[in-house]
Amino acid sequence: MKLLLIHSDYIEYEVKDKAISHPEEINIKNDRMEEALTVFVAVEKIDEKSPKQAVLDAGNEIVKTAEQLKVDNIMIYPYAHLSSDLASAKAGKEILVLLEEFFKKTKFIVKRSPFGWYKAFKISCKGHPLSELSREIIPGGEESESLKKERKLSSYWHILTEDGTLHDVGEFNYNNREKLKKFAMYEKEKSRAVKQEPPHVKLMQTLEIADYEPASDAGNMRFYPKGRFIKKLIEEYVTQRVIEYGGLEVETPIMYDMDHPTLSKYLQRFPARQYQIESDKRMFFLRFAACFGQFLMAHDATISYKDLPLKIYELTRYSFRREQSGELTGLRRLRAFTMPDVHSLVSNLDMAMDEFKVRFDLSLSVLKNIGIDIDDIEMALRTTKDFYDKNKEFLVDFVKKLGKPVLLEMWDERIFYFVLKYEFNFVDMSDKASALSTDQIDIENGERYDITFTDNEGKQKHPLILHCSPSGAIERVMYALLEKEAIRMKQGKKPMLPVWLSPTQIRFIPVKDEFVSDCEGFVDDLQKISSYYHIRGDIDDREESVGRKIRDAEKEWIPVIVVAGEKEREEKTFTPRFRNDELGDSNKSYSIQELHELMLGHVKDFTQHKLPLSLYVSKRPRFKG
RNA sequence: GCCGCCGUAGCUUAGCUGGUGGAGCGGCUGAUUCGUAAUCAGCAGGUCAAGGGUUCAAAUCUCUUCGGCGGCUCCA
Numbered sequence: 001m002k003l004l005l006i007h008s009d010y011i012e013y014e015v016k017d018k019a020i021s022h023p024e025e026i027n028i029k030n031d032r033m034e035e036a037l038t039v040f041v042a043v044e045k046i047d048e049k050s051p052k053q054a055v056l057d058a059g060n061e062i063v064k065t066a067e068q069l070k071v072d073n074i075m076i077y078p079y080a081h082l083s084s085d086l087a088s089a090k091a092g093k094e095i096l097v098l099l100e101e102f103f104k105k106t107k108f109i110v111k112r113s114p115f116g117w118y119k120a121f122k123i124s125c126k127g128h129p130l131s132e133l134s135r136e137i138i139p140g141g142e143e144s145e146s147l148k149k150e151r152k153l154s155s156y157w158h159i160l161t162e163d164g165t166l167h168d169v170g171e172f173n174y175n176n177r178e179k180l181k182k183f184a185m186y187e188k189e190k191s192r193a194v195k196q197e198p199p200h201v202k203l204m205q206t207l208e209i210a211d212y213e214p215a216s217d218a219g220n221m222r223f224y225p226k227g228r229f230i231k232k233l234i235e236e237y238v239t240q241r242v243i244e245y246g247g248l249e250v251e252t253p254i255m256y257d258m259d260h261p262t263l264s265k266y267l268q269r270f271p272a273r274q275y276q277i278e279s280d281k282r283m284f285f286l287r288f289a290a291c292f293g294q295f296l297m298a299h300d301a302t303i304s305y306k307d308l309p310l311k312i313y314e315l316t317r318y319s320f321r322r323e324q325s326g327e328l329t330g331l332r333r334l335r336a337f338t339m340p341d342v343h344s345l346v347s348n349l350d351m352a353m354d355e356f357k358v359r360f361d362l363s364l365s366v367l368k369n370i371g372i373d374i375d376d377i378e379m380a381l382r383t384t385k386d387f388y389d390k391n392k393e394f395l396v397d398f399v400k401k402l403g404k405p406v407l408l409e410m411w412d413e414r415i416f417y418f419v420l421k422y423e424f425n426f427v428d429m430s431d432k433a434s435a436l437s438t439d440q441i442d443i444e445n446g447e448r449y450d451i452t453f454t455d456n457e458g459k460q461k462h463p464l465i466l467h468c469s470p471s472g473a474i475e476r477v478m479y480a481l482l483e484k485e486a487i488r489m490k491q492g493k494k495p496m497l498p499v500w501l502s503p504t505q506i507r508f509i510p511v512k513d514e515f516v517s518d519c520e521g522f523v524d525d526l527q528k529i530s531s532y533y534h535i536r537g538d539i540d541d542r543e544e545s546v547g548r549k550i551r552d553a554e555k556e557w558i559p560v561i562v563v564a565g566e567k568e569r570e571e572k573t574f575t576p577r578f579r580n581d582e583l584g585d586s587n588k589s590y591s592i593q594e595l596h597e598l599m600l601g602h603v604k605d606f607t608q609h610k611l612p613l614s615l616y617v618s619k620r621p622r623f624k625g
Numbered sequence: 626g627c628c629g630c631c632g633u634a635g636c637u638u639a640g641c642u643g644g645u646g647g648a649g650c651g652g653c654u655g656a657u658u659c660g661u662a663a664u665c666a667g668c669a670g671g672u673c674a675a676g677g678g679u680u681c682a683a684a685u686c687u688c689u690u691c692g693g694c695g696g697c698u699c700c701a
Binding site: 007068069070126131196197198201205206212214218266273288289321323324325326327328329333416417435509511512513514543544545546547548549550551552553554555561563564565566567575577586622623624 | 627628629635636652657658659662663695697698699700
């Protein structure tokens with residue numbers, strides 16, 4: 001049976017002449033239905049063998065679509081032209097009647113236009129992506145291509161534990177692994193319990209980190225000074241780690257010719273997802289990943305096997321994906337995002353697997369140091385059955401490294417360009433999972449881009465390519481950090497960004513005007529201790545009460561607050577308010593030198609920058625209420 | 626993109642069944658010089674997201690567009 005489903009504002013028809021010698025007898029010559037799913041049906045030979053099954057399969061498929069579209073009305077419309085292998089007129093009519101009866105038992109209101117007549121009809125199609133669908137129903141057993149693919153994807157979800165056992169996702173005992181359960185359910189069922197605005201949206205605004213920009217396209221954010229600074233620190237940290245790992249940092253264009261022979265093939269598979277721009281009558285698309293520039297560069301390079309693994313790195317600001325508008329939320333998913341992407345060209349699968357291990361450690365370490373721990377993430381491994389069977393030990397090693405069970409998705413055959421992929425996913429308060437770090441073993445693009453290296457026998461070969469983002473999109477890392485703090489707030493704890501990411505690390509509050517100059521001296525002393533390590537202090541010199549200034553500093557999540565007056569001027573020691581106990585003891589006194597050492601422990605491994613704001617709080621504009 | 630909800634000063638918001646918008650925070654001015662989460666007083670901020678319609682009269686009803694959120698879909 002062939003179906004053409006049209007989500008229509010209305011469908012109306014008028015019966016004209018007989019199309020076959022003995023058409024169905026009719027009472028009404030015309031009819032109309034509003035807000036209907038119009039189902040054009042061609043009954044085929046194959047349906048005659050098992051009419052009931054055909055009706056059941058078709059009916060269920062139609063119900064599924066109708067529920068998705070939230071329509072109540074269904075118009076069944078015989079339409080022979082959909083098939084070249086039609087059932088007999090008698091069988092066709094019977095099956096359509098059965099189909100109508102199928103719907104009479106459901107909540108839907110169904111009408112059927114008569115069989116065997118030429119009819120004039122008018123239809124108004126809504127025109128959204130789901131409004132026109134075609135389906136092929138093969139009764140019993142065999143499913144349509146798309147269904148088959150879907151089924152295949154959904155039936156191979158497992159939990160892989162450290163002992164190497166594969167568990168069924170549905171039957172696994174999650175016990176204390178609530179987040180893994182949520183992640184598995186999110187991936188498999190796409191189901192979620194909590195329905196609310198993600199808390200990081202309010203936080204990114206009130207902390208003056210980032211905000212929506214109505215004058216741009218949705219999903220293109222503005223970053224306020226503090227947000228830009230935090231983002232820069234993360235960007236630089238990830239870059240530094242990749243360079244230490246051996247990545248060669250490059251920069252490539254953000255737009256590419258849509259007609260370029262290599263790229264156009266790639267694009268044709270996903271035509272609707274890019275921004276397109278015109279320049280001198282040529283059409284360009286904005287890059288949606290760093291791959292293009294790096295692959296084109298590698299294509300032109302002369303590479304020896306001795307150079308492998310060859311690691312090329314770029315931090316794209318930005319990559320663009322025209323995600324569906326309904327998918328965009330805060331910093332979680334954007335249309336313009338900053339993506340660190342390091343590719344590694346390797347000679348064969350063995351080298352790929354060795355390299356994969358190195359990068360796994362890199363990703364885990366990068367995330368951990370940024371402030372996202374193993375407890376905050378759930379891992380997914382995605383691979384083919386073939387790869388799994390041959391390399392089970394290799395995969396289980398990653399589970400052991402992580403120290404907790406992971407979600408394993410397995411395909412019968414390779415559907416994508418990679419044979420193996422891992423992701424670290426952050427699961428937020430709304431049970432939504434978002435991928436952060438990821439790495440893939442790509443066995444297609446070396447050839448597609450005609451990248452070659454010379455092996456030790458002088459032969460030209462295509463490398464395999466690993467695609468890794470050690471942190472995931474920087475904006476998404478910020479989302480994860482904020483969501484993590486939102487969870488802490490809900491538990492009644494004080495939220496805080498990691499010290500190295502806090503724009504102000506120590507806030508000095510003079511009790512009177514006359515102590516502002518002393519505070520300037522303290523900030524200066526802090527800076528003089530080291531010309532390399534910058535501990536960022538500032539001064540709240542506003543004409544406000546001390547209580548008020550402390551309150552404001554707390555609202556800014558400043559890790560250390562120091563009130564300075566007569567005592568501090570005399571003794572040069574301070575009794576700071578530490579935001580948490582790990583930073584220091586709020587009942588003890590510290591000298592400037594000791595405060596510096598305390599802070600240093602939290603920042604020494606990261607990139608160093610001075611305060612990106614005015615030293616004086618009184619001289620700062622407010623970017624957000 | 627689809628379905629649903631929402632959009633009042635920079636921010637948070639009051640405004641009942643239509644009768645030309647009130648407040649708190651923030652900002653500015655003045656007073657206060659203060660020791661660990663909000664000092665006091667005054668002033669200035671609003672084509673009620675934008676545009677059209679209904680009406681003597683629209684923040685309020687209606688339509689369209691834009692933006693945000695939730696769900697669906699999607700996530701190479």
